[in-house]
Structure formats: structure tokens, C-alpha cells
Amino acid sequence: xxxxxxxxxxxxxxxxxxxxxxxxxxxxxxxxxxxxxxxxxxxxxxxxxxxxxxxxxxxxxxxxxxxxxxxxxxxxxxxxxxxxxxxxxxxxxxxxxxxxxxxxxxxxxxxxxxxxxxxxxxxxxxxxxxxxxxxxxxxxxxxxxxxxxxxxxxxxxxxxxxxxxxxxxxxxxxxxxxxxxxxxxxxxxxxxxxxxxxxxxxxxxxxxxxxxxxxxxxxxxxxxxxxxxxxxxxxxxxxxxxxxxxxxxxxxxxxxxxxxxxxxxxxxxxxxxxxxxxxxxxxxxxxxxxxxxxxxxxxxxxxxxxxxxxxxxxxxxxxxxxxxxxxxxxxxxxxxxxxxxxxxxxxxxxxxxxxxxxxxxxxxxx
Amino acid sequence: xxxxxxxxxxxxxxxxxxxxxxxxxxxxxxxxxxxxxxxxxxxxxxxxxxxxxxxxxxxxxxxxxxxxxxxxxxxxxxxxxxxxxxxxxxxxxxxxxxxxxxxxxxxxxxxxxxxxxxxxxxxxxxxxxxxxxxxxxxxxxxxxxxxxxxxxxxxxxxxxxxxxxxxxxxxxxxxxxxxxxxxxxxxxxxxxxxxxxxxxxxxxxxxxxxxxxxxxxxxxxxxxxxxxxxxxxxxxxxxxxxxxxxxxxxxxxxxxxxxxxxxxxxxxxxxxxxxxxxxxxxxxxxxxxxxxxxxxxxxxxxxxxxxxxxxxxxxxxxxxxxxxxxxxxxxxxxxxxxxxxxxxxxxxxxxxxxxxxxxxxxxxxxxxxxxxxxxxxxxxxxxxxxxxxxxxxxxxxxxxxxxxxxxxxxxxxxxxxxxxxxxxxxxxxxxxxxxxxxxxxxxxxxxxxxxxxxxxxxxxxxxxxxxxxx
Numbered sequence: 001x002x003x004x005x006x007x008x009x010x011x012x013x014x015x016x017x018x019x020x021x022x023x024x025x026x027x028x029x030x031x032x033x034x035x036x037x038x039x040x041x042x043x044x045x046x047x048x049x050x051x052x053x054x055x056x057x058x059x060x061x062x063x064x065x066x067x068x069x070x071x072x073x074x075x076x077x078x079x080x081x082x083x084x085x086x087x088x089x090x091x092x093x094x095x096x097x098x099x100x101x102x103x104x105x106x107x108x109x110x111x112x113x114x115x116x117x118x119x120x121x122x123x124x125x126x127x128x129x130x131x132x133x134x135x136x137x138x139x140x141x142x143x144x145x146x147x148x149x150x151x152x153x154x155x156x157x158x159x160x161x162x163x164x165x166x167x168x169x170x171x172x173x174x175x176x177x178x179x180x181x182x183x184x185x186x187x188x189x190x191x192x193x194x195x196x197x198x199x200x201x202x203x204x205x206x207x208x209x210x211x212x213x214x215x216x217x218x219x220x221x222x223x224x225x226x227x228x229x230x231x232x233x234x235x236x237x238x239x240x241x242x243x244x245x246x247x248x249x250x251x252x253x254x255x256x257x258x259x260x261x262x263x264x265x266x267x268x269x270x271x272x273x274x275x276x277x278x279x280x281x282x283x284x285x286x287x288x289x290x291x292x293x294x295x296x297x298x299x300x301x302x303x304x305x306x307x308x309x310x311x312x313x314x315x316x317x318x319x320x321x322x323x324x325x326x327x328x329x330x331x332x333x334x335x336x337x338x339x340x341x342x343x344x345x346x347x348x349x350x351x352x353x354x355x356x357x358x359x360x361x362x363x364x365x366x
Numbered sequence: 367x368x369x370x371x372x373x374x375x376x377x378x379x380x381x382x383x384x385x386x387x388x389x390x391x392x393x394x395x396x397x398x399x400x401x402x403x404x405x406x407x408x409x410x411x412x413x414x415x416x417x418x419x420x421x422x423x424x425x426x427x428x429x430x431x432x433x434x435x436x437x438x439x440x441x442x443x444x445x446x447x448x449x450x451x452x453x454x455x456x457x458x459x460x461x462x463x464x465x466x467x468x469x470x471x472x473x474x475x476x477x478x479x480x481x482x483x484x485x486x487x488x489x490x491x492x493x494x495x496x497x498x499x500x501x502x503x504x505x506x507x508x509x510x511x512x513x514x515x516x517x518x519x520x521x522x523x524x525x526x527x528x529x530x531x532x533x534x535x536x537x538x539x540x541x542x543x544x545x546x547x548x549x550x551x552x553x554x555x556x557x558x559x560x561x562x563x564x565x566x567x568x569x570x571x572x573x574x575x576x577x578x579x580x581x582x583x584x585x586x587x588x589x590x591x592x593x594x595x596x597x598x599x600x601x602x603x604x605x606x607x608x609x610x611x612x613x614x615x616x617x618x619x620x621x622x623x624x625x626x627x628x629x630x631x632x633x634x635x636x637x638x639x640x641x642x643x644x645x646x647x648x649x650x651x652x653x654x655x656x657x658x659x660x661x662x663x664x665x666x667x668x669x670x671x672x673x674x675x676x677x678x679x680x681x682x683x684x685x686x687x688x689x690x691x692x693x694x695x696x697x698x699x700x701x702x703x704x705x706x707x708x709x710x711x712x713x714x715x716x717x718x719x720x721x722x723x724x725x726x727x728x729x730x731x732x733x734x735x736x737x738x739x740x741x742x743x744x745x746x747x748x749x750x751x752x753x754x755x756x757x758x759x760x761x762x763x764x765x766x767x768x769x770x771x772x773x774x775x776x777x778x779x780x781x782x783x784x785x786x787x788x789x790x791x792x793x794x795x796x797x798x799x800x801x802x803x804x805x806x807x808x809x810x811x812x813x814x815x816x817x818x819x820x821x822x823x824x825x826x827x828x829x830x831x832x833x834x835x836x
Contacts, residue, residue, distance in 0.1 A: 023486075030489070059507050060632070
């Protein structure tokens with residue numbers, strides 16, 4: 001944990017708290033106003049409540065070159081990265097956040113290579129490079145158990161890692177167990193999260209990629225998030241079809257798994273490319289160089305997941321299906337492994353901060 | 367960046383309207399003139415990152431309205447507005463211009479919103495003004511940012527780091543302006559000019575004319591670019607002055623504030639909760655005379671009159687959480703002696719000042735929300751309210767210095783925002799808006815958000831009238 005970053009966050013919040021001009025933008029400033037002094041847990045909570053909309057940076061009369069050098073989005077981005085690292089469990093995975101972009105890249109390459117190697121090991125090349133039509137086509141390349149068993153084990157392990165990390169995080173931001181049990185706080189937090197309420201600068205958009213107010217980033221984020229959820233739903237429904245309806249894949253175009261998967265994949269493709277494009281165009285001043293690798297890594301991983309998935313759908317009746325399936329599964333495994341140890345956690349932790357915030361503000365109101 | 371900026375603007379052409387300044391008044395004038403068909407060039411002395419003059423430190427604007435709206439409660443009629451102005455200025459105002467400002471401010475929020483201003487609904491910190499003042503989402507810099515974007519969209523040409531040094535005025539007519547951009551000197555001619563470049567409060571040499579060397583110790587709360595050059599040029603060209611040249615709006619702020627541009631965060635609200643001593647560790651004024659918002663401007667002057675223009679507000683742990691946090695942490699000590707040495711005050715004198723004060727404190731019911739009955743008895747300098755013994759460590763000290771917000775001296779104008787000559791005749795094509803003419807209306811005192819009202823109303827008038835000089 002970088003003490004410098006914490007110190008800087010404290011310095012900034014003390015100045016912000018004696019100004020308060022930004023209180024209309026998002027949840028961070030009203031939460032800040034509930035405090036006079038800032039403990040480490042307060043700062044980590046506020047940093048994760050920040051949605052990085054940058055409105056406060058452009059509105060700040062104390063932003064650089066002013067000698068106060070207030071840069072809330074940059075400082076909080078760095079502090080968030082520190083909290084991700086500090087919360088990561090088991091401990092040996094903390095290193096994943098040291099150079100996250102590179103780590104995510106390596107994990108993906110390894111995943112693809114391992115899936116390839118395993119496929120080559122257990123399958124003859126005629127099967128891999130052949131054309132497969134009809135029921136269970138995918139399993140002609142990678143057998144059902146080879147596909148489901150390792151991924152299920154991996155999922156369970158990663159879920160456990162995520163839960164442990166979340167537990168660490170919740171304690172780190174000063175959260176209490178009973179706050180987590182408060183239904184009303186969750187209801188509010190879900191509303192705030194699903195609408196990205198605080199990525200909208202009091203309803204007028206973020207200052208992203210530059211000083212103009214714009215909703216473009218929020219729209220791309222929505223496409224990414226809901227696209228991801230649709231893909232998730234597609235995967236779950238396919239599993240249900242297979243196990244309970246005993247319907248073997250591949251499914252027809254107008255089935256739920258394929259429809260939700262293709263719409264979701266398309267949305268994910270558009271959302272992630274949009275966010276990636278905006279990143280290359282954004283004003284670098286309010287950004288943190290330290291988080292760039294992590295941000296790009298996650299977006300590219302999601303982009304490749306959707307791209308390979310869609311290609312697989314389009315080319316599933318050609319000899320390329322086998323290779324694409326292997327690459328797609330490889331990318332998905334890479335995405336899975338890096339989820340608790342990469343940018344994905346921002347969603348979970350920001351949700352936790354929103355719960356804490358809803359709880360706090362409700363107490364304040366009563 | 368400066369030269370890149372210059373390439374887009376042809377300085378040799380004859381402009382319709384030249385706007386000097388880059389704050390609220392200048393932007394309102396530029397947008398209005400452009401909308402009235404003029405080709406407008408706006409010259410901002412500051413670099414882009416520090417643009418906007420003192421407007422970037424503001425947060426709200428007071429305007430007349432007959433009905434509640436999305437960000438204001440209840441009606442605020444002309445008479446109430448006028449009464450508020452009369453109370454703070456004690457009659458030091460030009461009633462015609464003041465009433466014009468008030469009337470023209472009616473529902474000005476709509477015009478502002480049309481030009482990019484986003485108002486926010488009243489929140490915790492702003493409720494006390496929710497009936498009179500509209501608050502800009504994100505504050506004055508956000509407003510200025512939006513105005514610049516709108517101005518550019520309308521076609522106003524903008525140059526940053528463009529310092530105007532002189533105006534060529536012949537027979538009561540403006541002909542051209544002399545300016546430097548970077549190292550380079552330029553001359554720009556235009557059919558009319560709007561001067562909206564603020565007061566001279568950042569020019570310590572000028573302040574010294576009235577305050578002597580004491581001005582060296584003043585802190586300038588706003589932009590370092592308001593050095594009053596345009597005001598000086600107009601006065602040299604026989605413009606009629608308005609407002610008392612000796613007066614400035616000065617409040618007591620944290621002495622550790624930056625010399626310039628410290629803005630809102632350097633204010634201190636602790637004075638009514640303790641005692642204030644000067645360098646000699648003695649008290650010099652009633653700290654509890656009235657609520658702080660009604661007294662902070664008096665304290666700027668009071669501190670300015672103390673030796674070395676410094677004072678120290680001293681409170682104890684009973685009071686530390688009673689006021690808004692400020693940017694610098696208090697100086698803290700477990701005994702008064704230790705505090706004195708940290709503040710470089712004579713410990714014995716400080717202890718005795720506090721002892722005498724503590725002994726004079728009468729028992730009462732402390733209540734910071736009203737003018738309570740906690741007073742002192744038998745002191746030459748009493749404390750009328752909120753007087754409690756300073757006896758519970760840790761003790762805290764905040765150093766205070768005078769912080770200048772703005773100066774009152776400006777140029778006299780008429781209802782068309784035309785600058786007047788000493789014989790009361792207007793310069794045909796010279797207009798003024800904002801702080802440089804606010805002294806006509808705000809002769810003394812201060813009314814929250816009213817500087818922005820004057821700037822917006824007269825910026826619009828000046829822009830419209832200047833556009834007609836074609």
C-alpha cells in the first residue's frame with residue numbers, strides 16, 4: 001500500500017472539504033461532507049465511490065497549475081488500484097496488480113496455449129480442423145467433460161478468491177457486517193449501479209474524453225455491462241438447455257442462448273471498442289498512468305471474448321470452428337482467471353462502496 | 367500553444383467588438399455581441415488553464431424571480447432585492463443603475479442556462495441562500511468553462527495570454543488596443559470595446575498608495591491577473607471614477623494561504639468561538655459582536671490595522687468542531703504556553719490575556735445558532751456572544767491575515783454601460799462591465815452573488831450596445 005497515495009488523498013480531501021463546490025456532481029462529495037477528518041478507511045471508501053467522471057477536475061479552481069494541485073480523479077484512481085491490490089486474496093495474487101496489464105496479457109496467452117495444448121493432446125487434428133455439423137458439434141473438438149469439468153473447478157476457485165477479496169475490501173473501507181445485511185442499502189446501491197447514476201455529473205454527463213459534458217462514456221459502459229450480462233445469461237441458459245432440457249448445442253439462431261449471446265456479444269464488442277477508443281482520445285491530465293495497463297487489459301480481454309465468440313458463431317459450420325473454439329475458450333479462461341485480479345473487481349468494489357454510501361446517507365437523513 | 371492560438375485569429379482585420387477580460391462579464395458581453403451580429407475578439411490575459419478571472423472562484427448568482435424554479439425557492443422581488451442591497455451598501459449606490467441591475471436580472475437564470483450554465487438544486491451547504499441565489503453545478507470555473515464553449519460555438523474568437531497594455535483613445539473614441547502575446551507586440555483595432563478586466567486588487571503597488579507598506583502583507587484571494595491596467599488607462603484618459611478608491615473588500619483569512627488565488631478554502635469561521643489576539647498577544651475587538659457572515663469583512667480591516675497585519679484566533683477543544691473545516695489544520699498544543707511558543711507569541715502575555723478573558727466570562731446557555739447570552743463582564747473589549755472560557759486542552763490557533771476579495775474603485779457608466787468622461791458625457795464606443803464598474807452599484811459592503819449579477823447584466827448590456835457601434 002502506497003503511503004504517498006493515501007497521504008495525497010488525505011491532503012486533497014481536506015482541501016475539498018473546505019470548498020464543497022462539487023457537491024452536486026456525485027456521491028463522493030456529500031459523503032466527504034459527513035466527515036471532518038479522513039482516516040485511511042474513509043479515503044479508501046471515497047476512492048471506490050468515485051466513478052471517475054472527471055467533472056470535478058475541470059470544475060476545480062485548484063486543479064494544476066494552481067499550487068494546490070488538486071486532481072481527485074487521478075489520485076483516487078491510484079488509491080483504488082492500491083485497494084484492489086491490498087484486498088486481493090489469496091495473498092500470493094497481490095502481485096497481479098503490480099503490472100496488471102502485462103500480467104493479464106501473459107495469463108491470456110498462457111490460457112490459450114494451454115487449451116490448445118490440451119486439445120492437441122486429447123484430440124486428433126482431423127477432428128480439430130474438420131467441419132462439424134449437427135448436435136454436439138462443439139464437443140467433437142473439445143469433449144464435454146474436458147470443457148465443463150476444468151472450467152467448473154476454476155469457477156469455484158475463483159469465486160472463493162473473489163469472496164475472500166471482497167471480505168478484505170469490505171473491512172478495509174470500514175464496512176460493518178450489519179450494513180451488508182441492510183436490504184434498503186442494497187436496493188439503493190443496485191439502482192445507482194445499474195443506472196450508473198454517478199457517471200453522469202448530476203445528470204449532464206461526464207467530462208470525458210475532454211472538458212465537454214458528454215454521455216458517450218456512460219453509454220459505452222452500459223453497452224459493455226449489459227452486453228456482458230447477456231453473454232453471461234447466454235452461457236447459463238445454454239448449460240440449462242443442455243442439462244435439463246437435454247437439448248444439445250449448437251443452438252439455432254432464434255434460441256435464447258444464441259440470441260442473447262449474439263446481441264450481448266455485439267453490445268460488448270461495441271461497448272469495449274468505444275471505451276478503448278475514448279481511452280486513446282482522453283485528456284491524460286486527470287488520468288493515472290499507473291492504472292492504464294489494468295484498464296486496457298480488462299477492456300481488451302472483454303473485447304476479445306466477444307470477438308472470438310461472435311466469430312465462432314458466424315464460422316461454426318466451417319473448418320475454422322475448431323481453432324476458433326479453442327481460442328475462444330482460451331480467452332474466456334484468461335478472462336475468468338484475471339477477474340478477481342484485474343479491473344473486473346471495480347464493479348464489485350464500487351457496488352460495495354455504493355452500499356456503504358446508501359447506508360450512511362440513510363442514517364444521516366433519519 | 368500561444369502561437370498555435372494566434373494562427374487561427376487574424377489580428378490585422380478590423381474587428382467589430384473587442385472584449386478585454388476573460389471572466390463572467392467579458393464572456394456575457396462577447397456572447398451577446400456575437401449574437402447581435404458583431405465579429406468579436408476576446409482577449410484574456412491569463413493562460414487557458416487559469417482563465418476566468420475572479421469568476422472562477424464564485425459559486426452563485428443572485429437574481430430576481432417571481433416564482434420558485436428548479437433551483438430556487440419562493441419569489442425574490444425587486445423591493446426585497448433593493449432592500450438587501452441598501453442594507454449592505456448603506457446607501458452607497460446609484461439607485462438608477464442598481465434598480466436597472468435588479469430588474470434586468472429577472473429570470474436571468476434562463477438566459478444563463480441557454481448559454482451553458484447548469485444550476486444545481488439547493489444542498490446542505492447552500493440552503494441559507496436558496497431563496498435568492500442560484501448555484502452553479504461545480505461552481506464558477508464550471509460556469510466559465512461552459513461559457514467559453516458556448517462563446518466558441520457562437521464564433522467568438524478567443525486569445526489567451528493576451529495582455530492589453532494600452533488603449534488608443536482619440537476625441538472620446540476608442541481606436542485600437544496595444545497588446546502583447548508572449549513576447550510579441552500587437553495592435554488591434556475595433557469599432558468598439560468592452561472593458562471587463564476586473565479591479566486592481568492583485569496590484570500590491572497600487573494598494574500601497576492607500577495602505578502603505580501594510581499592503582505587502584495582504585493576501586489576494588482571487589486571480590493574480592487583476593492588476594487594474596485597463597482601469598488605469600481609462601482613468602488616464604479622463605474617465606470618471608466611481609467608488610471609493612481607498613476601499614477594498616477584505617476578510618480575515620488563514621495567514622498560511624497562497625499569496626494569490628487561494629479562493630474559498632482559505633476562509634476561517636472560527637473567530638466567534640474563541641478570542642483573537644494580535645502579535646502582542648492582546649485582544650483588539652469584540653469577537654462575538656454578530657454572526658460571522660455579517661462580520662468577516664470587518665475583520666479583514668481590523669487585522670490590516672494590527673502590527674504586521676497578523677492576528678491569531680485561539681480556541682479550545684470545546685469549539686474545534688463547531689465551524690466548517692478549513693484548508694490548513696490548526697496549530698495545536700496541550701497548553702497555552704506551548705501554543706504561544708508555536709505561534710511565536712509572548713507566552714506570559716497570552717496566558718494573562720486568556721486568564722483575564724476567562725475570568726470575565728459569565729455563565730450562559732451556549733448556542734452557536736443564535737445570538738446567545740454567553741457574554742463577558744467588565745472587559746474594555748467585551749465579547750458579546752458565544753463567550754466561553756478557553757480552558758479545555760488541546761488548544762488551537764489559526765493565524766489570520768487580511769485577504770482582499772476586490773477593490774471598489776471603477777469607472778462611472780450610464781445605463782447603456784458606456785463609460786463616462788469626467789464631464790459626464792459618454793465615450794461613444796467604450797463600454798464597461800463587471801468588477802471594473804461594480805463600484806457604481808456596490809459602493810461599499812458586499813451582497814453574496816451580486817458581483818456576478820452585475821457582471822452578467824452589464825455584460826449583456828455592454829455586448830448589445832457595443833454590437834450596435836458598427
